[in-house]
Amino acid sequence: MPDLKTFRLTAATLALALALALLSACSSDKGEDNAPADSFDRAAMLTNYSDQLIVPGFRDLSEKTTQLQARLVALAGTPTAAAVLSAREALREASLAWQAMSSYEFGPAEQQMLRSNLNVYPTSTTQIESNIAAGTYDLNAASNLAAKGFPALDYLLYDGATPETVAARFGASANRADYAVALGDQLRQLTEATYNGWLAGGYTSTFQQATGTAVGSSVANLVNQLNSDIDMTKRYKVGIPGGRFTAGTPQPLKAEAPYGNLSLELLKRNVQAERNLFLGQTGTTNGPGLDDYLTHVNAQYNGKPLAGVIEQQFNAVLTAIDAVPGPLTQAVVSQPATVNKVYDEFQKLIVLTKTDMPSALGVSITYTDNDGD
Amino acid sequence: MTFSWLMRPVSAAPLVVFRVLFGGMMLASIGRFAAKGWITELYVAPRVFFPYYGFEWVKPAGAVGMPVVFGLMALGALGILLGAWYRWSAGLFFLTFTYVELLDKSNYLNHYYFVSVVAFLLIWVPANAQFSLDARRQPGRWRATVPQWAGLLLRTQLGLVYFFAGVAKLNPDWLLEAMPLRLWLPAHTDLPLIGPLFDQLWVAYAFSWFGALYDLTIPFFLSARRTRAWAYATVVVFHVLTAVLFQIGMFPYIMLVSTLLFFPASFHEKVLAVARRLLGRPAGPRAAPVAAVPAAASPWLVGALGLWLLVQVLVPWRFVLYPGPLFWTEQGYRFSWRVMLMEKSGTAFFYVRDPRTGHETEIRNRDYLTVTQEKQVATQPDMLLQFAHLLRDDYRRRGMPAPQVRAEVYVTLNGRSSRLLINPDLDLASQREGFGPKTWILPLEQ
Numbered sequence: 001m002p003d004l005k006t007f008r009l010t011a012a013t014l015a016l017a018l019a020l021a022l023l024s025a026c027s028s029d030k031g032e033d034n035a036p037a038d039s040f041d042r043a044a045m046l047t048n049y050s051d052q053l054i055v056p057g058f059r060d061l062s063e064k065t066t067q068l069q070a071r072l073v074a075l076a077g078t079p080t081a082a083a084v085l086s087a088r089e090a091l092r093e094a095s096l097a098w099q100a101m102s103s104y105e106f107g108p109a110e111q112q113m114l115r116s117n118l119n120v121y122p123t124s125t126t127q128i129e130s131n132i133a134a135g136t137y138d139l140n141a142a143s144n145l146a147a148k149g150f151p152a153l154d155y156l157l158y159d160g161a162t163p164e165t166v167a168a169r170f171g172a173s174a175n176r177a178d179y180a181v182a183l184g185d186q187l188r189q190l191t192e193a194t195y196n197g198w199l200a201g202g203y204t205s206t207f208q209q210a211t212g213t214a215v216g217s218s219v220a221n222l223v224n225q226l227n228s229d230i231d232m233t234k235r236y237k238v239g240i241p242g243g244r245f246t247a248g249t250p251q252p253l254k255a256e257a258p259y260g261n262l263s264l265e266l267l268k269r270n271v272q273a274e275r276n277l278f279l280g281q282t283g284t285t286n287g288p289g290l291d292d293y294l295t296h297v298n299a300q301y302n303g304k305p306l307a308g309v310i311e312q313q314f315n316a317v318l319t320a321i322d323a324v325p326g327p328l329t330q331a332v333v334s335q336p337a338t339v340n341k342v343y344d345e346f347q348k349l350i351v352l353t354k355t356d357m358p359s360a361l362g363v364s365i366t367y368t369d370n371d372g373d
Numbered sequence: 374m375t376f377s378w379l380m381r382p383v384s385a386a387p388l389v390v391f392r393v394l395f396g397g398m399m400l401a402s403i404g405r406f407a408a409k410g411w412i413t414e415l416y417v418a419p420r421v422f423f424p425y426y427g428f429e430w431v432k433p434a435g436a437v438g439m440p441v442v443f444g445l446m447a448l449g450a451l452g453i454l455l456g457a458w459y460r461w462s463a464g465l466f467f468l469t470f471t472y473v474e475l476l477d478k479s480n481y482l483n484h485y486y487f488v489s490v491v492a493f494l495l496i497w498v499p500a501n502a503q504f505s506l507d508a509r510r511q512p513g514r515w516r517a518t519v520p521q522w523a524g525l526l527l528r529t530q531l532g533l534v535y536f537f538a539g540v541a542k543l544n545p546d547w548l549l550e551a552m553p554l555r556l557w558l559p560a561h562t563d564l565p566l567i568g569p570l571f572d573q574l575w576v577a578y579a580f581s582w583f584g585a586l587y588d589l590t591i592p593f594f595l596s597a598r599r600t601r602a603w604a605y606a607t608v609v610v611f612h613v614l615t616a617v618l619f620q621i622g623m624f625p626y627i628m629l630v631s632t633l634l635f636f637p638a639s640f641h642e643k644v645l646a647v648a649r650r651l652l653g654r655p656a657g658p659r660a661a662p663v664a665a666v667p668a669a670a671s672p673w674l675v676g677a678l679g680l681w682l683l684v685q686v687l688v689p690w691r692f693v694l695y696p697g698p699l700f701w702t703e704q705g706y707r708f709s710w711r712v713m714l715m716e717k718s719g720t721a722f723f724y725v726r727d728p729r730t731g732h733e734t735e736i737r738n739r740d741y742l743t744v745t746q747e748k749q750v751a752t753q754p755d756m757l758l759q760f761a762h763l764l765r766d767d768y769r770r771r772g773m774p775a776p777q778v779r780a781e782v783y784v785t786l787n788g789r790s791s792r793l794l795i796n797p798d799l800d801l802a803s804q805r806e807g808f809g810p811k812t813w814i815l816p817l818e819q
Contacts (some may be wrong), residue, residue: 027428039572213560214620239735247732261703297559301790347722351783355791360558362716 456505
């Protein structure tokens with residue numbers, strides 16, 4: 001009875017294979033405790049990211065926005081030039097803390113939609129002024145995305161040039177002071193919620209345990225969000241004000257933080273943070289990161305290690321930024337070549353991080369869960 | 374192989390079992406597709422579409438129309454499953470499925486093409502001979518046998534899929550470099566038991582060589598009685614492994630079911646007997662016994678289907694008519710069963726220039742394209758050209774009389790460093806679409 005034999009063997013193989021598949025599917029998202037020495041320890045890399053870069057970063061951001069909020073309340077209470085200066089300094093520190101974290105838009109940060117809630121620019125001064133005039137507004141409404149966050153505070157605290165003028169405006173209008181406080185309060189709430197989301201028992205364990213590389217895994221999230229952040233840095237912080245999307249006509253007011261002229265400082269901090277993400281680095285401490293992963297899979301670029309080439313390109317971007325005479329709002333008009341140089345270095349960087357890196361790591365650049373073949 | 378041999382009556386069971394399983398698989402696939410929200414995401418939400426050359430007249434049906442199309446498709450699949458108004462059902466399923474596939478080549482997958490092909494063939498074979506509503510409604514249509522050619526047609530088509538998938542693997546990247554598996558496998562070291570193996574290079578080589586050998590030989594091993602059981606065991610292991618390792622949706626399961634076609638009639642008779650017992654159906658026709666004559670088939674039909682197979686054999690070779698490496702130019706890549714052969718990704722910067730002022734604007738691709746479309750455009754020359762033409766037309770509409778479009782496209786292929794895919798200075802707006810070789814594709818080794 002060859003037929004019955006066929007039938008039995010087929011059934012047995014099917015059962016075995018399905019059992020294997022089920023076993024794999026069930027346990028594929030569990031951590032690997034006893035990875036052999038010669039394989040790359042992705043779990044250790046993820047732990048470095050969460051414990052050394054992400055959680056401390058969101059803690060810092062949450063603290064800085066809390067401080068900003070307190071200074072705005074103080075300014076609203078006693079609108080003096082000194083209070084304006086102190087609020088400006090807190091705004092600068094909080095904005096810089098955000099630049100360090102904008103690459104991590106997944107999990108809690110994605111839930112709070114930090115990128116669109118904290119930093120949509122150019123800010124809409126007409127929307128801000130109409131909200132202030134009305135005295136009532138819903139900061140969660142989509143129509144107010146460009147009337148809140150750091151860019152709106154940049155306008156409120158800097159427009160009018162001298163701290164005295166700004167203080168006088170706040171003194172003259174309770175609505176204006178209330179609006180600034182409301183903005184600060186939302187910044188504080190959103191960043192605090194994000195930080196709390198990452199705390200132990202929450203998203204941190206999810207992040208550390210998703211050790212695969214498929215869509216939705218932590219490595220895929222890091223690689224994809226790093227790339228979308230670099231893409232946005234290139235486009236919004238440099239390309240649009242530099243006129244790359246408007247046939248060469250510069251758009252100085254579309255720069256980030258154009259009123260306080262923080263554009264270049266924020267840009268530089270952002271690129272440094274993106275480089276740190278790539279390297280798994282905090283301060284001068286270099287932990288396991290994407291660069292080590294690339295080295296492990298022996299990724300090459302024209303005969304050189306890809307990890308080194310990408311790090312050099314990050315440095316080339318930073319060097320080009322240093323060569324731009326501040327402020328950016330003037331440089332795009334008077335020294336366009338220096339700004340174009342930054343942009344061109346960005347183009348080279350993004351080809352490496354968006355094309356060569358994911359390919360070498362087997363991570364797909366995609367945000368949806370489509371089939372392949 | 375004479376005509377009478379082709380017409381020889383054989384058991385209808387293999388064809389009938391295949392019909393039921395295929396219909397069921399398709400119904401499940403459509404449900405899965407809809408549940409994932411892909412009808413809207415892929416066919417309603419996108420602002421632009423990338424039709425196939427010559428099929429630009431195929432347009433999406435909109436937010437109301439597309440779900441209706443998928444509903445009709447599901448109806449067709451159900452009709453195939455039940456054997457109800459079978460030929461119409463198969464026709465309906467084939468037309469709706471193929472219509473959807475023609476809408477946007479960004480979504481091209483070999484297994485979608487496979488489904489279209491099988492659905493087309495099902496229209497012409499009498500797979501509703503038994504265990505079908507048609508035979509129940511009209512007992513006179515019940516048949517114990519079908520002509521030999523019907524099963525042979527499907528088995529040959531299936532064999533061609535495997536065989537060409539194997540032939541496509543006979544290239545230096547796959548065999549000598551273990552590409553792209555050496556890039557893909559290390560991503561799965563977290564799987565239990567077998568995971569740690571994927572970091573070993575020899576495993577990538579073993580998988581590559583085994584995969585090539587498997588595809589080339591499996592149709593033959595499945596056809597021979599002595600090797601069939603073991604061959605099917607290999608089929609199961611192979612496809613389950615690909616399902617675990619790669620994101621390929623329903624494809625492995627469709628192949629697991631389709632390869633049962635190679636099993637002897639007695640196996641399928643047993644399956645049908647079990648199914649009938651479960652459903653409490655009689656084994657034979659409900660009415661008076663019908664003479665076991667095969668369903669009629671004209672020599673014309675058999676000839677046309679033979680011609681179909683010939684076309685299927687030739688189409689995968691059309692790439693030899695084009696210059697340059699196939700994986701790089703992708704001229705003649707589709708419809709050839711080249712499955713999982715490349716790790717290819719790219720970054721494309723598009724620029725529109727107004728010749729009146731000489732000023733150039735960079736395009737934000739996502740203003741026009743979905744993530745999937747942008748990914749496909751960045752690596753496929755024909756889609757680069759289509760997108761350039763979309764941009765040209767859009768800027769014309771906005772009042773630029775003669776926009777020029779150029780693209781800087783960097784592509785990495787199977788671990789090679791990223792490099793320019795096409796001439797970055799060429800005005801794509803003035804290039805024509807067509808089947809002719811695209812001379813503006815730069816060589817792979819520059």
